[in-house]
Every structure is written in C-alpha cells, then in structure tokens.
Amino acid sequence: MKTTRTATAVLAVVLVITGCQAMPATTGVSRLATERNAGAPPRYLRNVDGGADYFKRFSKPLPLSPTFFPVGVWLESITSMDEIHRDADVGINVYVDLTADSNLSLLDGSGPFALSSSPSLRDNGAVLADEPDMWAGPGNDKWTGKWPGQGAVCEPEAGRCGYTVQGQLAKGVENSKMAYANYGKGVTFWESDGEAARFVNEYQDVVSADNYWFTDPNICGKSEGGSLVKGERSLTESECRLPANYGWTVDRVRSLVSPEGSKPVWSFVEVGQPFDASTEAVTGPQIRAAVWNSIIHGARGIVYFNHSFGGGCRSFHVLREGCAQQTRAEVTALNRQLAELAPVLNAPFLDNAVIHNETVQSAVKVYDGSLFILTSSARAASQDAVFELPCLANGGGNVTVLGENRSLNMEKGTFQDSFPNGNAVHLYRLDGAAPLCMP
Known part of the structure; x- marks a missing residue:
C-alpha cells in the first residue's frame, strides 16, 4: 500500500x-x-479514452500537444531546481501530488507540471484522497476528517465513508480545474462493480488504480489476484508475476468508466520495493513491460511509485538515488521512448486489425x-x-x-x-x- x-x-x-x-x-x-x-x-x-483533446476543457490544462504523454511520479518533493532538473532528466513531466514541504513556486509553467492536493496557483490539477476505497470503504457515512494513522476515519468507527471523503474533497476543487484520484484493491478486487464504479465515475476527471504485481507479497492470493480466475484459487507465481497483469488492472478500471471510454485511465508502476515484505525490487525490464502492457490496454498516462520501503535502497526518491542508478538509467531510456512515440500513443486505435x-x-x-x-x-x-x-x-x-x-x-x-x-x-x-x- x-x-x-x-x-x-x-x-x-x-x-x-x-x-x-x-x-x-x-x-x-x-x-x-x-x-x-x-x-x-x-x-x-x-x-483514446476521453478523446485526444480531453485536457482542453480545464483551466491551466496539461499540455494539449499530441507530443505530450503524461509520465508522472507519485508524491515527490521539490525543494530545489536541482531536484526538478534531475527528475526532468529521467523524463518525468508531471508530479502527481507533492509533499507538504514542496515549493511549487519553483515550477515555471513550462514543465514539469503538477497535480496537487494542496491548492496552488502553480498546479495544473487537484489530487483527491489516495486509496479511500481501501481505508474508508464504499459508503456515505460521516468522515471525521482524519487520515489513516490519525484515528477513526469514519463515524461510526466501523462505518464506511469513502464516498463522503471523495465527495467533500471534490467540492473543494474549482469547477474548471482537473481532478485526479487513485484507488487500490477495493476498486480492483474487493468491491462489487457498482461500488467500485461509483468511486471511478463520480469524483475525478482522471483516474487510476495501483496493483503492484511484481512486488506485492499478498497480491497472488485468492481474494486479490485470484480475481483473474474468478476467485476460484490463488494464482501461481508464474501467473501472478506477469507484466500482462498491469494491463488487467487498466482493463478493470476502464470497464467501470461510464460512458465507456469517456475518461482517461492512468497506470501505476512501481520502481522499487513498495513493501517491506517484498522479496526483491522490480527490475528495469519488468518496469518497461508493465508500462507497455498498461499502454496496450489503454492507459493514457503512467505514474511511477517512487517510494521503496524494503531492500537495500530504501528511499522516497528512488529515481534520484545512487543506489538505484541502474533503475534510473533504464527508466530514463523507457521514458525517452515514450516521449518519442507520444504522437503515436495519443493517436487512435485500429481495433480488430491483427490476428x-x-x-x-x-x-x-x-x-x-x-x-x-x-x-x-x-x-x-x-x-x-x-x-x-x-x-x-x-x-x-x-x-x-x-x-x-x-x-x-x-x-x-x-x-x-x-x-x-x-x-x-x-x-x-x-x-x-x-x-x-x-x-
């Protein structure tokens, strides 16, 4: 998580x-x-989902050029121009939320761009709560205003208030501003289609879900990855630890969007070890394959989870660390290819063309x-x-x-x-x- x-x-x-x-x-x-x-x-x-000019409807939109394909990093900090330049060198063009100590005045509007949970004149969109489908649940009970780790988040304590959380935060976003939210295993595995669809459709303009198929120690289980075999059993390691399953996650979220294809879905891919119990870090070839599988299945943007809580390179800034130099080089090469092919990625699909x-x-x-x-x-x-x-x-x-x-x-x-x-x-x-x- x-x-x-x-x-x-x-x-x-x-x-x-x-x-x-x-x-x-x-x-x-x-x-x-x-x-x-x-x-x-x-x-x-x-x-492409939402149409090629989807961002045109928002104030201070992300770039409208077909040469722009969103490649983001999650909850990074920017406290100096050196950090921004270092991220840009990797190919990061969007900060998807920023830490509280970040200085958005460092952003000059030419890129990278930012979506932020703390409103700023320098951001390009708002970020709602992350994974409320998991920590608050699908429901309309009262939200206490607390976040995970701060005490009871719903009232009553055993209630479910995820819809309330997102609804309240969405009301605080300017009408013309883009809103983004990411969800987790509630939307992808545990909730009914109706419950999950409400999260996906009602609160934000761009949506994603994070399933870390390569590194999550629990995701192969019957109640999670087992969804791919209708919950009949757990997945084997060879069935579970596949980049193709990142495409499954994109398909799951896209299947909930109504009207079909009306909203961009982005994809999360880890670049380290998101869990202390992860047995090993994701590799460069795995990252590349997860990204391309996501795009093949319709992802209109990529967000890297840049925090690593396990292994020998523990950091909130994996792609900046010397201990992840090889990963940084491989992700940089991948992002360079995404940038070169951005006009293709933003172009229409020709379905039923190849057997x-x-x-x-x-x-x-x-x-x-x-x-x-x-x-x-x-x-x-x-x-x-x-x-x-x-x-x-x-x-x-x-x-x-x-x-x-x-x-x-x-x-x-x-x-x-x-x-x-x-x-x-x-x-x-x-x-x-x-x-x-x-x-």
Missing part, C-alpha cells in the same frame, strides 16, 4: 483478433479468444499513414508468435522493430517474431500501411 497524503512454434489453434480488445489481460489461465474460422470482426477506429495467438497482447495505432503494432508477451515462458493482418493479405515488405535495430519480413500480411520471456515487448511500424487497413 502506498503512503497516503499525511518464429514457428506457435499456438496456432487459438487466435486473438485485437486492436487491443477491452478484455481481461491474459495470465496464462484466462482470456477470451476468437477462432480463426469464426470470421474476423470488422475493423474500426477507436479514439495472433492468445498468449500475446497487442494494440494497433494509426499515425501519419503508418500502422504501429504494440505487442507484449502474456506468459512467462518463451514463445514464438505469428501476426496476421488480413487487410494486408495481398502485400509484403519490411516491418521495422522500433528500438531494436532490426526489421522483419512480412509476406501476404503475415510476419513472426520471438518473445523470450514474460517481459518481452516488441513495437512494430508498418510504413504506409494505414490507408490499406482503414475501415
């Missing part, structure tokens, strides 16, 4: 037609599949006349995968693998690639292919 405000061996029998689909992420045990002989559903363009085996996940984006296919493995073991684009069945050519200095050959709309483990991510570009595949 976070601190709060105080290529041939293919499973060719079962195929998925995706763009990406709004369905639970594969864990190796459950995901809907479409048989090849059932016929391909029609392709269609789908805007592949069910143990791979993908999303297809249309940008500047080209198709971009974002893919990741959805199982721990190595695998080869075949990708088939029916709209290019009469064509061939090169498929550029972004960031890997290689290309693949496509024949009759089909190409193949290898995924060595569950952290494998490949990003493909098919130059000039978009006009041939548009619905």
Whole structure:
C-alpha cells in the first residue's frame, strides 16, 4: 500500500483478433479468444479514452500537444531546481501530488507540471484522497476528517465513508480545474462493480488504480489476484508475476468508466520495493513491460511509485538515488521512448486489425499513414508468435522493430517474431500501411 497524503512454434489453434480488445489481460489461465474460422470482426477506429483533446476543457490544462504523454511520479518533493532538473532528466513531466514541504513556486509553467492536493496557483490539477476505497470503504457515512494513522476515519468507527471523503474533497476543487484520484484493491478486487464504479465515475476527471504485481507479497492470493480466475484459487507465481497483469488492472478500471471510454485511465508502476515484505525490487525490464502492457490496454498516462520501503535502497526518491542508478538509467531510456512515440500513443486505435495467438497482447495505432503494432508477451515462458493482418493479405515488405535495430519480413500480411520471456515487448511500424487497413 502506498503512503497516503499525511518464429514457428506457435499456438496456432487459438487466435486473438485485437486492436487491443477491452478484455481481461491474459495470465496464462484466462482470456477470451476468437477462432480463426469464426470470421474476423470488422475493423474500426477507436479514439483514446476521453478523446485526444480531453485536457482542453480545464483551466491551466496539461499540455494539449499530441507530443505530450503524461509520465508522472507519485508524491515527490521539490525543494530545489536541482531536484526538478534531475527528475526532468529521467523524463518525468508531471508530479502527481507533492509533499507538504514542496515549493511549487519553483515550477515555471513550462514543465514539469503538477497535480496537487494542496491548492496552488502553480498546479495544473487537484489530487483527491489516495486509496479511500481501501481505508474508508464504499459508503456515505460521516468522515471525521482524519487520515489513516490519525484515528477513526469514519463515524461510526466501523462505518464506511469513502464516498463522503471523495465527495467533500471534490467540492473543494474549482469547477474548471482537473481532478485526479487513485484507488487500490477495493476498486480492483474487493468491491462489487457498482461500488467500485461509483468511486471511478463520480469524483475525478482522471483516474487510476495501483496493483503492484511484481512486488506485492499478498497480491497472488485468492481474494486479490485470484480475481483473474474468478476467485476460484490463488494464482501461481508464474501467473501472478506477469507484466500482462498491469494491463488487467487498466482493463478493470476502464470497464467501470461510464460512458465507456469517456475518461482517461492512468497506470501505476512501481520502481522499487513498495513493501517491506517484498522479496526483491522490480527490475528495469519488468518496469518497461508493465508500462507497455498498461499502454496496450489503454492507459493514457503512467505514474511511477517512487517510494521503496524494503531492500537495500530504501528511499522516497528512488529515481534520484545512487543506489538505484541502474533503475534510473533504464527508466530514463523507457521514458525517452515514450516521449518519442507520444504522437503515436495519443493517436487512435485500429481495433480488430491483427490476428495472433492468445498468449500475446497487442494494440494497433494509426499515425501519419503508418500502422504501429504494440505487442507484449502474456506468459512467462518463451514463445514464438505469428501476426496476421488480413487487410494486408495481398502485400509484403519490411516491418521495422522500433528500438531494436532490426526489421522483419512480412509476406501476404503475415510476419513472426520471438518473445523470450514474460517481459518481452516488441513495437512494430508498418510504413504506409494505414490507408490499406482503414475501415
């Protein structure tokens, strides 16, 4: 829990037609599949959630340029320009809440930007309570005004007042200001769809939920990760410790948004050990795969949980620490790629455009006349995968693998690639292919 405000061996029998689909992420045990002989559903363009110009409606909005993709850090402190520059060098462009000792006057409006739980003329949005679905619960009882660790938060003490907490805080936000809130295991695992949906829909303009699949010692249990198998059992380690499950969390939150697709969902990814009981810190390849899985499943922003309470690099500022130098370098490289591809990430999806085996996940984006296919493995073991684009069945050519200095050959709309483990991510570009595949 976070601190709060105080290529041939293919499973060719079962195929998925995706763009990406709004369905639970594969864990190796459950995901809907479409048989090849059932016929391909029609392709269609789908805007990013909320639309590309979503932030335009707010006063002092986050940048409206398609070159801006939110990459945030949670509850950081800024007390000097050196700290801001150090974070910007990593690729952080949004502070998602700030500590009480932070000096927002250091922000000049050109970035990084800030969402804050303490109103400021220098912020770009308000942050409501963090994880009230867990510490206050889904209910309308009276809130005492206290935070976790300060005494009873609800009245009566055994009551549930999470809706009251968020409602009161939301009323204090200027009408034209963007509001953001993050939720936890209540929304993702423990609450009914109706209870969770009220948190997701009623109080904020941008929403997220944090499930730390790589480092949480409890998340594989029957009452938590077991949700991926309908609560029938706990997940095995190989089913649980998968970056694909970060995509499941995004899907869970997106499935609760009403109207569908009307609100951006961001994704939390840890960069250290959020729990003292965590057996080891998350690795750079795991972070990268978790981020890309989140984006494949529709996340419109990434927030790094930058606090580490276990292991040998305990800090509230992991990405600034010398003991996390390798993590910092790997996250910097990842964020540089996100910045380079921001126009693609903000572009529409082309759903039902590609067919592949069910143990791979993908999303297809249309940008500047080209198709971009974002893919990741959805199982721990190595695998080869075949990708088939029916709209290019009469064509061939090169498929550029972004960031890997290689290309693949496509024949009759089909190409193949290898995924060595569950952290494998490949990003493909098919130059000039978009006009041939548009619905």
